[in-house]
Amino acid sequence: MARLNMVQAINLALRQEMERDPNVLVMGEDVGRDGGVFRVTDGLLDLYGPQRVIDTPLAESAIVGTAIGMAVAGLRPVAELQFSGFSYLAFPQLEGNASRLRSRTQGQMTVPMVVRMPFGGGIRALEHHSESREALYAHTPGLKVVIPSGPRNARALLIAAIRDPDPVVFMEPKHSYRAFREEVPDEEETMPLGKAQVVQPGDDLTVVSWGAMMRPTLQAVEEVGKRRSASIELIDLLTIAPMDGRAIVESVRKTGRCVVVQEAPRTLGPAAEIIARINDSALLYLEAPVKRVTQPDVVPPYFAREQLYMPSAARVGRALEQTLDF
């Protein structure tokens, strides 16, 4: 057991999987000598050599496209794209090929590949380095989209993603990379994909979030819970697609109230789908409209203004109180 930050925890997952399975390899821009721009792959080159830790030329589409070929041939590539803002160059490979090959061969060819990409704001980065566009990938049948929120679940989910038989877009909230540490057991630990986690049980209000938004949300849940003597259930979604609708619906049937907190822009984001699922299966249990706290539908602001647009603990707290009071 060691206290690790998320970067170290993901690195541990990669080491453990590369140790266990010689078909697992890591590829991407600067992942070798440099250990990746966030140092997530640090040390892997020395341990596993350049055949398994591949510094690729600079081309996102070919990184994902060649990983698809490797996966079809039985390897388990873990491709790193430096920032999710660059991942759209590889979108045709993910949408047109990775997501469909199983279906297009009636299950006879598969793409067991992980595409890791840091995403989200809050680190005062340049343009195209701060967005949350998980909905683009989640809207693509055949892809799985996973977003960890802390070191321990990042390690467990990445191992599960590497072993999954389908392509997984693994979006790492880079604001959480070094923000805090958690105890991460040395022995292997996995978590199932497609399952949300109840982080804190409660009876009066359901709050759903994921990724870097879990921290301000947890803070708001604690403050409002104490101030209002409310019992609030907090759910960490963890997998965006396929979404664990059952966990959300069961919780909302119990509490009758729900707030969804997402870093992504509002329209057609995961929060919209969560609310639609509640509408489908828990509408008559509701005692208040489901509220969502999101970024507005604007191009991500440059970093001088980014905190103004980010859901904060205070903003989430107000939404919780409004929903409790309705």
Add this chain to the structure above:
Amino acid sequence: MPLSEIASFHLSYLQVIDEQGNVDQQLEPALEPAQLVDLYRAMVLARESDQRMLNLQRQGRLGTFPPCIGQEATVVGAAYAMRPADWLVPAYRELGARLLRGESLLNTLLYYNGYEEGSNYPIERRILPTQVILGSQVPHAVGLAYALRYRGEQEAAVVCFNGDGATSQGDFHEALNFAGVWRAPVVFIVQNNGWAISVPRSTQSRSETLAQKAVAYGFPGVQVDGNDVLAVYRATSEALDRARAGEGPTLIEAVTYRLMMHTTADDPKKYRAQQEEQEAWKRDPIPRFRGYLERKGIWDEEQQQGLVARLKREIDDAVKRMESIGRVKPDAPFDHVYGTPCEEVEAQRAALLEDLELEARDG
């Protein structure tokens, strides 16, 4: 300081049987008569299949499809140079190569009639599915090639097809660049058929040849007469030998001609001269190779008639099987969304089946 030349390149053009039927015996591959007949049979099968599919399409018995007529020498010549352990990564105008590698015509017929059942791709056959997003298959070929070496399959390599149009795609460039850096065991075959739907080769790229693009990625390129099956076979065999020997990739530009429309939804009269097509028919690869076989004394009119009759029966049989597919399972597209059970997908399957049942009951 005077300017000095720091790089230069040369490019070869390969032809074994010219348009008049003359043969360069130095370049003639060492193939047995039975092998030559196999090659010819594969070309005629592709041609007869396309002709039949055109008729079916015109009768409303088949959906839109891209005929390969005119390009049989390129696809058959290349596929014939491959071994069973090699991977074939096609675009969508390689019917002759697919059939030669053991795929059934029934697959193609079902696919172009809109049935998922036509996507039967057992992994042991090592053929990727038809690629519709032009050029996006080329990185897959490089990844497959990397994996073959990684897994110690030193004797296997990859043959990847795309057209002249797709050489303008970013994925083509990115993939060739990766292949060069990795010295991947892959042979890229560009079927330069002169036209990317309505855009002629001259508008696609200012490069004098498409083969020379290889030079920039650090590996050899060669231009071949794509209507000369022996030239394509020879070039592909040599490129595969290089790949197997660890010498890296090769780019082969096969200059051919799309004698028909891009797909059956296209009308070439809108953008190219009838006279150009008529001239191109004079370079039809099939009569050229038949003449070669006849002059060798291993083919005659009687054999020709026998072959065509046999192939027509085979094709008839495939068409009959396609048309007797009957009622298919309506929810098959739900079967392979994920490899693990997914509650939401299954709920949606059940809902669709319920809708279909209600609609069937209500007529």
